[in-house]
Amino acid sequence: KAGVTQTPRYLIKTRGQQVTLSCSPISGHRSVSWYQQTPGQGLQFLFEYFSETQRNKGNFPGRFSGRQFSNSRSEMNVSTLELGDSALYLCASSLGDRNQPQHFGDGTRLSIL
Amino acid sequence: ILNVEQSPQSLHVQEGDSTNFTCSFPSSNFYALHWYRWETAKSPEALFVMTLNGDEKKKGRISATLNTKEGYSYLYIKGSQPEDSATYLCAFLNRDDKIIFGKGTRLHILP
Numbered sequence: 001k002a003g004v005t006q007t008p009r010y011l012i013k014t015r016g017q018q019v020t021l022s023c024s025p026i027s028g029h030r031s032v033s034w035y036q037q038t039p040g041q042g043l044q045f046l047f048e049y050f051s052e053t054q055r056n057k058g059n060f061p062g063r064f065s066g067r068q069f070s071n072s073r074s075e076m077n078v079s080t081l082e083l084g085d086s087a088l089y090l091c092a093s094s095l096g097d098r099n100q101p102q103h104f105g106d107g108t109r110l111s112i113l
Numbered sequence: 114i115l116n117v118e119q120s121p122q123s124l125h126v127q128e129g130d131s132t133n134f135t136c137s138f139p140s141s142n143f144y145a146l147h148w149y150r151w152e153t154a155k156s157p158e159a160l161f162v163m164t165l166n167g168d169e170k171k172k173g174r175i176s177a178t179l180n181t182k183e184g185y186s187y188l189y190i191k192g193s194q195p196e197d198s199a200t201y202l203c204a205f206l207n208r209d210d211k212i213i214f215g216k217g218t219r220l221h222i223l224p
Contacts, residue, residue, distance in 0.1 A: 004156070035214075042117070043202070043214040056210045090156070098206055099145055101159030 004105035025093030032074040119215035136203030140184035
């Protein structure tokens with residue numbers, strides 16, 4: 001069974017640009033969550049999508065948005081990039097029950113110049 | 114403000130020794146606690162999902178306990194091996210659908 005796939009693995013952008021990251025969950029998983037990891041911080045929850053609907057949202061500005069498609073694949077978009085957006089972005093999929101563990105992808109390393 | 118603390122931040126353990134570390138979380142509105150292992154250059158891997166006060170889970174040489182009344186969970190590793198070197202993360206989930214990760218305990222096994 002294929003794991004969670006995130007693309008691209010690395011990305012370099014400049015301030016003011018926008019970026020879209022992609023996440024393909026494990027087959028059969030309907031929940032996809034996105035996290036941001038910056039040095040010295042724990043994983044910060046961005047949002048969760050379940051059956052194409054945003055089910056949960058963290059405390060990030062509106063520049064961070066996402067969506068989920070009918071095949072459960074999810075995209076995350078960040079507009080008007082800032083230097084502080086440089087981070088590792090992880091997505092995780094699960095069956096949707098919060099008693100189930102999440103399965104993480106390898107992440108996208110985003111660097112803002 | 115919901116806060117999840119993991120201690121220690123970093124730990125060096127001699128191969129063959131046993132060790133443990135702590136995850137502290139709010140003792141109210143508890144729903145579940147997850148433990149993950151994150152090896153360098155890999156993705157976080159789920160270890161345990163714990164939901165009931167007094168839960169004890171075991172996976173090989175690794176085990177975990179849960180105390181929801183006082184808000185802590187311990188992770189134990191028996192007979193540490195080099196492959197146990199990783200960052201161990203806990204995640205607290207509450208009944209308001211919040212999920213908060215701790216910053217992790219970085220474990221180094223010394224040969």
